[in-house]
Amino acid sequence: MSTPTTARAIAATAPGPVGAETSFVEIDLDLPALEPHDLLVEVRAVSVNPADVKVRTSFDGGPRVLGFDAAGVVTAVGPDVTAFRVGDEVYYAGSPARPGSNATHQVVDERIVGHKPTTLDFAEAAALPLTTITAWETLFERMGLTADSTGTLLVVAGAGGVGSMVVQLARKLTGVTVIATASRPESREWALSLGAHRVVDHRELREQVSGVNWVFSPFSEGNVETYAEVMAIHGHVVAIDEPEGLDTLPLKSKSQTWTWELMFTRPLFDPESTAQRDLLDETARLVDAGVLRTTMTRKLTPITPENLRAAHEAVEGSAMIGKIVVAAG
Template sequence: MRAVGYRTAGGPAVLEDFELPVPEPGPRDLLVRVEAVSVNPVDVKVRASADPGGTPRVLGFDAAGVVTAVGNEVSLFSPGDEVYYAGSIGRPGTDQQFHLVDERIAGRRPRSLTFAAAAALPLTTITAWETLFDRFRLGPDSTGTLLVLGAAGGVGSMIIQLARALTRLTVVGTASRPDSRQWALDLGAHEVVGHGELPEGPEGVDYVFSPFTAGQVEHFARILRPGGQIAAIDEPEGLDLLPLKTKSIGFHWEFMFTRPLFQTPDMVVQHELLDRVAELVDAGTVRSTMTTQLGPIDADHLRKAHEMVEDGHMTGKVVVAGF
């Protein structure tokens, strides 16, 4: 089968085309014929820093495709089913013609979306869902103000939509350019401010989602109400959380690969939430965040997609479709 990966860490130019054997499904695995993938910051980070020592490593996490075979313990899907999912950082990636994924972290593809539009969603959807409902423990009656840093990015775009659809929060986003501000407003943000204009004042905010935490903790401590909460997805070195203590502010890490990486007993929650979001998409409540589609899936187009993500100015998601 055709695949795209790299043999040594570096820039987008290290990506190359490979021919690899089609993998055999394990007991809980789906063998998926991949129709579309999307590129996330984690792809860029792994490619730049994780050296496979000359052995081909296939990248890619988001995918949408068709189940072609199943393991002998699979109960949630059958061959012919159309799925979307984000895979696991502990297994080979989705940038290949056929891919194995544990059935417990795959969802049924939204019927109203193309494979490409569906492939934009899984990783950011899971991250957003777990932030809101696992870390912050929000519910349909939850109120207060949520500040979403990087509101026009992949995760920010999904947090805005899910918070508006499934809570009563007031959602404030940050964005720097007119087009990204408008994108966040179109997705449902009540207000959008510049990255350097985080809200100040006695009213405060209750929740902060942060993909950019370095140098921000003291600012968060000022703007959050006592008992407020932060969820971060980045990895700033030497992070000092002491400024949060006097307001008893909670700090959470969100890493959407935790369940598949550690095979947690509740892994199937990711299947369930992807199915729920597919229902919201098909109802017209949530929309795909795909803004750019490239293709076919080969080294040339994945290099371009990596460059776009690495630039740091993406609005929404870039998808690469078709082998």
Template sequence: MNDLMPAVGYRRKLPISDPESLVDAEIPVPVPGPHDLLVRVEAVSVNPVDTKVRVNVDPGDGLKVLGYDAAGVVVAVGAEVTRFAIGDEVYYAGSIGRPGTNARFHAVDEHVVGHKPESLTFAEAAALPLTTITAWEALFDSFALTRESSGTLLVLGAAGGVGSMAIQLARTRTDLTVVATASRPESRRWAEELGAHHVVDHRDLVASVRAVAPAGVDYLISPYTAGNIERYAEIVRPRGHIVALDEPEGLELLPLKAKSISWHWEFMFTRPLFLPADPTQHELLEQTARMVDEGRIRTTLTTRLGPIDAANLRRAHELVESSANIGKVVVAGFDR
């Protein structure tokens, strides 16, 4: 293995239309720590967090490598690794506190890694980890749902990555009625194919939800919270629950008080950042891989680009920033 490897990152905060917004580079191959795996990256996917970091986080004097989802092969392990061996095929979302996956080799803590579903290609697997973890933590940590849980779940932005996984996990692991929001015919079809019982138009949220759930919903996943709190107060039932995935400025939650509606934040990097030895994300990715191989969960890959280089990652960022993409954008393979 050479001491240097190809990677893609940024040196200045720039709009994605600028050719310098993401650039090709050569950087040192990382050295795995005691609990780290060194993974030869075969595919990555792009999430909204990638685009948010690119436009908001100053890289300082060096190159900042983005990328949180990855699938690849373990080529080295740290001295204290117990869950994986060289040659294992893996998938994971990593940590926002470490260098990203948009590189030929990547070091990642074994506690947040799962064995790749055997039935999926690397590209198909790379679409899953971050959104699966986010949806899983919302449903089963914040909402504390079980296989016996019933009631109604509203998933906003259902054709996006997290929404796509929330629909599937709720249908597979609970007895909830799933209501999804989508406005375009193609996004409606996608949500229906993934298992949503009802698909409604978010542009008239209160009326469209009331049409299929007259008594309101018990649980709500919100990736687009700004300007919606009063609507949520109308459609969420008393003692209901909301999980927010975004971070709108000046958020005012007082309209939720009269119904004693519980508010939860979901940030899938909380465990890697603050609970690094917690194996929960490893375990949920293992369970998800089994469900995929059993045919109960499907990949959300819809757009595949390649190889992994600055030009293709800029295109992937453009698609994600458009907010019109269905499912996940994956970039796979290296030709350098």
């Protein structure tokens, strides 16, 4: 079977709102020659994250193929690929430096690709990579948690995409007490089902929470003073958002720490690292062992401009529980 040289992709031809005619356009995409560590993947499912929305509304130039999360099948490998072969089922979050996953085929570096969990289908697997990498790096690299760690972790938006994985990983792989924030009955139940010990309303943190050792923050604007108050001395916030003009000075009096987490740091600045492949492979092992579960809560088929637009609308609505996936079939 010959290796395809083009892919059918869905791209934004200009930055704009979700309803713009230019936001989801089918195009023919020339596939690059494979670099030594590249895989060519036939994409079977993708999921949509807030990062996709951000790129769609703010990229330069065009057209821009959107999408990070994907699951699919390897159809060709570069000459130095060692961890995969043609026919392998994989999942990954890609890199903003390359065209996205909303295409029939995608070229991706093997060092940021994991072997898909065997107990999940492609749609269920596509829900996991970006949020799992973010959650894993937050807990085990930024916060430095281990299986022996104790204390209290506050997971803001515990029913969201990343929050859902932070709750699962913290509950299953550490000894910390996990408190999630959620305000609706359905999001509270979701967070509890994933392993949260307690769920509190984010609007009542000062009244319900104290002595927190770690905070995971996807929504930091206006919350720094609250975090400083509810955290213990030497508390540690890890944030994934980027509010303009953020002032972290309220953390000083208790010698508290603010750290950023961006899961694209390794693909962009440490491309030879296999750490993300390793953690995705370990995640697959944990999923197949029944320790972790997919966070897919909604699936659309097939992968069309209309369904991708609907998925972006759902993510922009800020009421998502878990993840939305768009699958080929």
